[in-house]
Amino acid sequence: MTDVSTTMPRKTARLAWLTRALIADPMALCSVIWLILVLLLIIANTSGIFAGARIDLKARNLPPFDLSFDWRLWFGADALGRPLMARLAEAALTSIGIALVTVLLSVILGTVLGLVAGYFGGLIGAAIMRASDIIMGFPTLLVALVGLYLFGPSVTNLVIVLAITRMPSYIRVARAETLEVRERLFVDAARVFGGGPFWIIRNHILPIVAPTMLTLASVNVAMVMLFESGLSYLGLGVQPPAVSWGLMIAQGQGYLSSAWWLGFFPGLAVMLTTMSFNLLANWFRIVNDPSQHWRLVRRKRQ
Amino acid sequence: MTAPLLDVRDLSKHFGAGNTPVRAVDGVSFSIAQGETLGLVGESGCGKTSLVRTLLRLNAATSGHAMLDGIDIATARGAELRTMRRKMQVVFQDPYQSLNPRMRVDRLLSEPWALHRDVLPRAEWSSEIARLLEAVGLRPEHALRYPGEFSGGQRQRLGIARALALNPSLLICDEPVSALDVSVQAQVINLLARLRRERNLAMLFVAHDLAVVRHVSDRVMVMYLGRIIETGPTKTIFSTPRHPYTQALLSAVPTPDPTQRGKRNRIVLQGDLPSPSNPPSGCRFRTRCWKATEHCAREAPALMARGPDPALLTACHHASG
Amino acid sequence: MSLLDIQDLAVSFETASGRIQALSGVSFSLERGEVLALLGESGSGKSVTASAIMDLVPNPPGSVDGGSISFDGTDLLSLTAPRRRAICGERIALIFQDALAALNPVYTVGWQIGEMFRIHRKTAGGDIEAAVVDLLNAVGIPDAVRRARQYPHEFSGGMRQRIMIAMAVALEPDIIIADEPTTALDVTIQAQIVDLLDTIRKRSGAGMIFITHDLGVVAELADRVAVMYAGRIVEQASVFELFADPRHPYSIGLLASQPRVDVETADLVPIPGSAPNPAALPSGCAFRTRCPRAQQVCADIVPTLEGAGPGRLVACHFPGPAT
Amino acid sequence: MAPIFLLRRTTLAALALLALMTATFFLVRLTGDPVDLYLPVDASRAARDAMRAQLGLDRPVVAQFFEFFVNLLRLDFGASLWHNRPAMAVVLEALPKTLALGAIALALAFALSVVVGVIAAARPGSAVDRFINVVSQAAASVPDFWLGLMCVLVFAVNLRLLPTSGFGGPAYWVLPVVCLMARPFGMLVQIIRGSMIEALNASYVRTARAKGAMEGRVGFVHALRNALLPAVTVTGDLAAQFAGGGGVVEVVFGFPGVGKLLIDGILRRDFAIVQSSIFAVAVVIFLINILVDMLYAAIDPRVKVE
Amino acid sequence: QSDSITIVVTDEPKSLDPCDTDLSNNARILRNNVTETLVNLDPANGEVVPSLATEWRQVDELTWEFKLREGVTFHDGTPFDAAAVAAALTRAGNADLACEVGLATLSGNVFTPEVVDAQTIRIKTGTVEPILPNKLSTLDIGAPSTPADAKTREPIGTGPYSLAAWNAGQNVQLVSYDGYWGDKPAIANATITWRAESAVRAAMVDTGEAQIAYEIAPQDATSANDHAFPNAETSLLRIDQSIAPLDDKRVREALNLAIDRDGLIGTIFHQDAQKAMQVVLPSVFGYNPDIAVWPYDPDKARSLLEEARAAGTAVDTEIVLYGRIGIYPNSSESMEAIQAMLLDVGFNVRLEMMETTPWLEKLIGPFPADRPPSALQTQIDNTEGDAVFTLPNRFTSGGNTSTIADPALDKLIADASAATGDERQSLFRQAFNYIAVDAINIVPLFHMVTIARVSPDLNYVPDVQAGNEIKLATMSYK
Numbered sequence A: 001m002t003d004v005s006t007t008m009p010r011k012t013a014r015l016a017w018l019t020r021a022l023i024a025d026p027m028a029l030c031s032v033i034w035l036i037l038v039l040l041l042i043i044a045n046t047s048g049i050f051a052g053a054r055i056d057l058k059a060r061n062l063p064p065f066d067l068s069f070d071w072r073l074w075f076g077a078d079a080l081g082r083p084l085m086a087r088l089a090e091a092a093l094t095s096i097g098i099a100l101v102t103v104l105l106s107v108i109l110g111t112v113l114g115l116v117a118g119y120f121g122g123l124i125g126a127a128i129m130r131a132s133d134i135i136m137g138f139p140t141l142l143v144a145l146v147g148l149y150l151f152g153p154s155v156t157n158l159v160i161v162l163a164i165t166r167m168p169s170y171i172r173v174a175r176a177e178t179l180e181v182r183e184r185l186f187v188d189a190a191r192v193f194g195g196g197p198f199w200i201i202r203n204h205i206l207p208i209v210a211p212t213m214l215t216l217a218s219v220n221v222a223m224v225m226l227f228e229s230g231l232s233y234l235g236l237g238v239q240p241p242a243v244s245w246g247l248m249i250a251q252g253q254g255y256l257s258s259a260w261w262l263g264f265f266p267g268l269a270v271m272l273t274t275m276s277f278n279l280l281a282n283w284f285r286i287v288n289d290p291s292q293h294w295r296l297v298r299r300k301r302q
Numbered sequence B: 001m002t003a004p005l006l007d008v009r010d011l012s013k014h015f016g017a018g019n020t021p022v023r024a025v026d027g028v029s030f031s032i033a034q035g036e037t038l039g040l041v042g043e044s045g046c047g048k049t050s051l052v053r054t055l056l057r058l059n060a061a062t063s064g065h066a067m068l069d070g071i072d073i074a075t076a077r078g079a080e081l082r083t084m085r086r087k088m089q090v091v092f093q094d095p096y097q098s099l100n101p102r103m104r105v106d107r108l109l110s111e112p113w114a115l116h117r118d119v120l121p122r123a124e125w126s127s128e129i130a131r132l133l134e135a136v137g138l139r140p141e142h143a144l145r146y147p148g149e150f151s152g153g154q155r156q157r158l159g160i161a162r163a164l165a166l167n168p169s170l171l172i173c174d175e176p177v178s179a180l181d182v183s184v185q186a187q188v189i190n191l192l193a194r195l196r197r198e199r200n201l202a203m204l205f206v207a208h209d210l211a212v213v214r215h216v217s218d219r220v221m222v223m224y225l226g227r228i229i230e231t232g233p234t235k236t237i238f239s240t241p242r243h244p245y246t247q248a249l250l251s252a253v254p255t256p257d258p259t260q261r262g263k264r265n266r267i268v269l270q271g272d273l274p275s276p277s278n279p280p281s282g283c284r285f286r287t288r289c290w291k292a293t294e295h296c297a298r299e300a301p302a303l304m305a306r307g308p309d310p311a312l313l314t315a316c317h318h319a320s321g
Numbered sequence C: 001m002s003l004l005d006i007q008d009l010a011v012s013f014e015t016a017s018g019r020i021q022a023l024s025g026v027s028f029s030l031e032r033g034e035v036l037a038l039l040g041e042s043g044s045g046k047s048v049t050a051s052a053i054m055d056l057v058p059n060p061p062g063s064v065d066g067g068s069i070s071f072d073g074t075d076l077l078s079l080t081a082p083r084r085r086a087i088c089g090e091r092i093a094l095i096f097q098d099a100l101a102a103l104n105p106v107y108t109v110g111w112q113i114g115e116m117f118r119i120h121r122k123t124a125g126g127d128i129e130a131a132v133v134d135l136l137n138a139v140g141i142p143d144a145v146r147r148a149r150q151y152p153h154e155f156s157g158g159m160r161q162r163i164m165i166a167m168a169v170a171l172e173p174d175i176i177i178a179d180e181p182t183t184a185l186d187v188t189i190q191a192q193i194v195d196l197l198d199t200i201r202k203r204s205g206a207g208m209i210f211i212t213h214d215l216g217v218v219a220e221l222a223d224r225v226a227v228m229y230a231g232r233i234v235e236q237a238s239v240f241e242l243f244a245d246p247r248h249p250y251s252i253g254l255l256a257s258q259p260r261v262d263v264e265t266a267d268l269v270p271i272p273g274s275a276p277n278p279a280a281l282p283s284g285c286a287f288r289t290r291c292p293r294a295q296q297v298c299a300d301i302v303p304t305l306e307g308a309g310p311g312r313l314v315a316c317h318f319p320g321p322a323t
Numbered sequence D: 001m002a003p004i005f006l007l008r009r010t011t012l013a014a015l016a017l018l019a020l021m022t023a024t025f026f027l028v029r030l031t032g033d034p035v036d037l038y039l040p041v042d043a044s045r046a047a048r049d050a051m052r053a054q055l056g057l058d059r060p061v062v063a064q065f066f067e068f069f070v071n072l073l074r075l076d077f078g079a080s081l082w083h084n085r086p087a088m089a090v091v092l093e094a095l096p097k098t099l100a101l102g103a104i105a106l107a108l109a110f111a112l113s114v115v116v117g118v119i120a121a122a123r124p125g126s127a128v129d130r131f132i133n134v135v136s137q138a139a140a141s142v143p144d145f146w147l148g149l150m151c152v153l154v155f156a157v158n159l160r161l162l163p164t165s166g167f168g169g170p171a172y173w174v175l176p177v178v179c180l181m182a183r184p185f186g187m188l189v190q191i192i193r194g195s196m197i198e199a200l201n202a203s204y205v206r207t208a209r210a211k212g213a214m215e216g217r218v219g220f221v222h223a224l225r226n227a228l229l230p231a232v233t234v235t236g237d238l239a240a241q242f243a244g245g246g247g248v249v250e251v252v253f254g255f256p257g258v259g260k261l262l263i264d265g266i267l268r269r270d271f272a273i274v275q276s277s278i279f280a281v282a283v284v285i286f287l288i289n290i291l292v293d294m295l296y297a298a299i300d301p302r303v304k305v306e
Numbered sequence E: 001q002s003d004s005i006t007i008v009v010t011d012e013p014k015s016l017d018p019c020d021t022d023l024s025n026n027a028r029i030l031r032n033n034v035t036e037t038l039v040n041l042d043p044a045n046g047e048v049v050p051s052l053a054t055e056w057r058q059v060d061e062l063t064w065e066f067k068l069r070e071g072v073t074f075h076d077g078t079p080f081d082a083a084a085v086a087a088a089l090t091r092a093g094n095a096d097l098a099c100e101v102g103l104a105t106l107s108g109n110v111f112t113p114e115v116v117d118a119q120t121i122r123i124k125t126g127t128v129e130p131i132l133p134n135k136l137s138t139l140d141i142g143a144p145s146t147p148a149d150a151k152t153r154e155p156i157g158t159g160p161y162s163l164a165a166w167n168a169g170q171n172v173q174l175v176s177y178d179g180y181w182g183d184k185p186a187i188a189n190a191t192i193t194w195r196a197e198s199a200v201r202a203a204m205v206d207t208g209e210a211q212i213a214y215e216i217a218p219q220d221a222t223s224a225n226d227h228a229f230p231n232a233e234t235s236l237l238r239i240d241q242s243i244a245p246l247d248d249k250r251v252r253e254a255l256n257l258a259i260d261r262d263g264l265i266g267t268i269f270h271q272d273a274q275k276a277m278q279v280v281l282p283s284v285f286g287y288n289p290d291i292a293v294w295p296y297d298p299d300k301a302r303s304l305l306e307e308a309r310a311a312g313t314a315v316d317t318e319i320v321l322y323g324r325i326g327i328y329p330n331s332s333e334s335m336e337a338i339q340a341m342l343l344d345v346g347f348n349v350r351l352e353m354m355e356t357t358p359w360l361e362k363l364i365g366p367f368p369a370d371r372p373p374s375a376l377q378t379q380i381d382n383t384e385g386d387a388v389f390t391l392p393n394r395f396t397s398g399g400n401t402s403t404i405a406d407p408a409l410d411k412l413i414a415d416a417s418a419a420t421g422d423e424r425q426s427l428f429r430q431a432f433n434y435i436a437v438d439a440i441n442i443v444p445l446f447h448m449v450t451i452a453r454v455s456p457d458l459n460y461v462p463d464v465q466a467g468n469e470i471k472l473a474t475m476s477y478k
Ligand SMILES: Nc1ncnc2c1ncn2[C@@H]1O[C@H](COP(=O)(O)OP(=O)(O)OP(=O)(O)O)[C@@H](O)[C@H]1O
Pocket: B015, B016, B022, B023, B024, B042, B043, B044, B045, B046, B047, B048, B049, B050, B051, B208, B276
């Protein structure tokens, strides 16, 4: 504590510590590896490696793991004879993209509203909270349907609808945390120096609230992915010809007994990705809580 | 005699509305002169922190006034408010809570200047930070660390350094050493004493450790359940207290001298502090007082000189006895 | 044979910043009816000592690495966990600093006190209730029958500490370990609790280990004092000797840095610096970085606790009275 | 629990319910006109207009809303277009099934996750703990409808152990319950494990150990009751979600619950069904919340129901 | 039990009222099981055969007379007579009830029943009605006790089965009726249940949960127990030909030539599906056997597009393909495949798959003026056996769902509808030719088949009517 001389530049030290902590947690490490794999797949797809993934009705429902085919067909082909690998990659971009953008949108708006509601309270706070209560009370299905019906079934609209329905959780957490942080002594100290509300929110409250929001966001990426897949499964989310994992499951359902791989792989992908985000959220929590650091370290030594 | 630096008249702070508000501070009056240190002692929950926060305008006063160098703390606005903020600074009790853990020390210490742009040009911040750190016994290179990397005593020094950044004339210390170890506590007390001498600081020094208060203060106030029950020069209060509560308080402090064991005349008070939302009628101490009579229940005693020393003010009907 | 005899106790913790040697080579003993004060600043290992005796060192991250704790002739460390638990609960009792946290919030205080009987004795239900009421009366809680049915959060701080005491003395243990029982309390309440502890202990004749960093309380209560610094005992002496003539530079500094309420203190002489980082203790004597007497040998060799007069031990290469 | 408190809460809930119903009314009406869906494609324009008039859909929305509101206050939810009978009757037929399904799934998930969570918390970081961690994370992350499909494929289609879907005897409940359980189980294990570890490190558990209590007693008597609180909160939230129907799972298994009813109602533009199921579910959620609060107070005396 | 059967279909019926049997979900359960009609159509050749009516004749241009079967009773014991028929006919036409039969098959004319005696009924028509018996083959006769001014959930008919229970959301149960006038059926108890998923339905027959599963997707039709039968539906894309560039006939022809129909058959569509050129099946009166099916000729399609482009048509305008999710098995896949084929020859097409309600908005007029050029996925069925049930509403300028407004075609269809005999046939044939070849209003795809999986121990082979009728009475176990 007192005389630990830290000569290393802080950013590097932090990065090194994060890497060490990551290696110490095998589950988190696996998650990162999986996400990187998915990312590579997406990049491969967008850069056209799967080009020629055209409809080919003769290759319809080709079974997977037949290594005698072209490598693109190792995961089998879908109902229109396109390589499943390419479809999975394209769906990954939609599914993860939707989840990330949705969460980004809702985390920013939700945090801002939560900070405002928590710090100022009063009428604005009450208004924000009631509004978020009402949003929470709604069946998301209905909201999604209305949104998609009114504004057309596009990915953008899906993102907006999902972002709105996810926002309340951020508002609540940000508000609760703000209420707590607001009472801490260092906030009082800043006030004694003459810090105004925005100064305090920006410099003192936000930095404390942000890691919690980040953790929540990570969990929420997982939730949104599940949710989007559910909506798409019901035909209320991503619409063909666009494709997402959820939609692939829905489409694969028709081939449940004839070509199980059509529904199996996208479902597995949803599960692994969701799990990765959850595990990373866990890991992130531990990394951000010094009292739990020994967990990471102990594992490293074993 | 010049006007006091801080003048508090009939200040009250009640929490909660309705018929039973918590009367955390109830009609308190006192003043602090330039360069003077006033000690404030009392049991936990008696309203010390509430008073401090009201003075700092972190709470709105329920009634009464507090004037800092002619500025009414409760109503100051604009330039007046800025002046007031500059003149009065605070050191909090908990050195772990009062520094933002995610701010590096240099940002922490320069925050006052960032908020009061006219005080110090930005170019001079870093040299001034070094000076401040040295003034509180830390090293300039500490500016690059985070609060989490300091020990409790060092953090409290950081808190003090930050409070001094605007060069205030009044420093309010809310139990600045209660959370510190004995060996470190002495360092901080000495530091405060030195700074006070060097800068002619006036201080309101809040503590529940009577020994520390005795060591630090020029004058002492004893608070009980939101009221000042006795105040006077440090010497008098500690040698010949007149209020039964002050007497009990003093006698309850264990002496670090085993040879005195069993020889002192100790008064062990019975019971706990009554609830501040429903204080006893008349004298608030009467429920635990061995001298209490009918009279005490009926009438609240005024704070006034009741003995040979005119500077010792006591709020007790039986103080002269 | 002493009631409790601890030899060379070592405890360490695994943390992110490395291994912390919380205790090393701690040895002391306690006689029947004696009050031993463990004095030392925060982090010096007082609570860990108590935990080690009671088998409460959390594992992981902590572990007892060596030494022996013998109670009434049995080596506690060699016992099986259940037997050790049984002894510790019945014959050695622990009182914690923060009574609010130490009492289970979801059970009534009567139930929690009565649990002592349910765990260790086969007392009948009705008898337990009566015993609990007696205990509550004995620790000065009025209206005991009603209050036994209340929950911890319905009591004030002093009252909670009384409940902890009632629980501790329920089975009339041989040793009471009180870990800073009054630190969180006001002076007036502290006086009540110290009196109560003293009375109860005298009545039962139990030995007591009183952990504190308050010199005043030590002076009032203790027979013997062990001063701890950075996981080691640096000085052991009778309370009179220690206050009159401290030998270890740390003890000397401690006494000199304490302002007093009864006499006017001139200048305080603080110990320079602050407590060392437990994960990176200085080599040799851990106190040397703050010690005015430190020399090269202090960096090379860890001083051992050695006799420095009758019943008095000091761990310093340059022991001596204050100058 | 004071009657005043109940009254206050009920009033608040009623207000919230009115707001919810108002919003629902306008939202469902934004999803389009049911007439085309309900008449044959060959039906003439006149017939369409006639039906619109009969349903009152030709009037201004505000007028429709007013009528809806008055009827709502009389607890009259109108007739279902699809089912051709009072919508609330249809909902009340489906609701008990959904509640039973949710209750069974949650109860099992809760019981199982307490056991598993406690086992994991007993030795945090051990191999068992890590295994449980992975399994529970997987359970919490699996898309329930996909799990349903795969279960149907394996257990019904391939192994022929269980019926594929539908509603009937106990066998029909197995797969829906399992699929519905997965997520709560995963989440609850995580929570109980975490709160149990925390509770086992709490000061009062040290006290219990110091008193000489054996580990079993320490875990189950002292720690568990404290550790259950967050689990109860989450279970309450989940129960509220399940009250709205196992949604997609009900669709997958053709389980005639309120979730399927709502989804079908939305797809079929059966306004009365949508409105009455949302109403019924909101009422159930309100009751669940009260129940959870009472449970909370029963577990933790510090919590006062007020 | 050897006298019980479970049948799984796709959806729950939304009504079990006898006057709603235009809905196939309803008709499947009721028609000739619970309720019966005056006449039936022969599945083999579409000829009208007796049922509750034993004989009939056209008295004059505007009057038909039917002789009714004797000794028939409803399930509630009341006898079947002319009054019952009159009541059923009146009820079906009651606008307030919005009966499916009244709104669809019987719409466009006025029918006035006239009870001659208990066993004879005359029906007066507002305008000449050459094929009234065909129309009446869709009118199920419910008991007189059926409420005249409200829909019923408990149909009472004269059929071999009576309704035992309708467990909403679960199933409909039928039990054989002892007082039936005809032969006693072998199956005494029938349960009709529903599952949305083809694979699940198919599996249910395999697992023994059901004995018959209808509408199995082509990919699930893998066993010998799967019977494909034409279901009277024809799938197509309807071209919105009033919007550029689809107002250019060359572009419309290119659309047709770009589609590889042979490639779709046996993959996305069942191999028994027939390439179509018109929207009715050969068994329908008016079918034109002489129209040649469009070939797959992507090169010609490209050159047609080039031609159109050269002539100034905005060929590159984005054309929207409106599809409906689940309109038939593999509907999304088929549209994606078609989109790919169109893109391949140089069309700029965007696919939009919709759920039913928004799709209906695109299907049914009036259409907004500023709509984009589009082609809509749909299918047209004709179970009544005459082209008049298909053409007016879909291809005349006044038609509900028509995107063609061509006076010549309007006249052709009007004349054909009023004509009888060979003239009628020839005019209808001309009309079909005009739609497909002269106007190119449609991209015809296939005469569709439905696949039913039938438990091997059951004697049952689905016929062309199986889409509308589950002939329980004909079934038995081996
Ligand atoms: N924000 C608040 N709302 C309601 N009551 C409060 C609030 N702050 C303080 N109080 C009450 O006011 C009384 C005085 O509290 P205060 O913190 O001023 O005491 P204190 O003398 O500083 O005690 P300590 O020595 O424990 O710091 C207490 O009874 C406390 O419960």
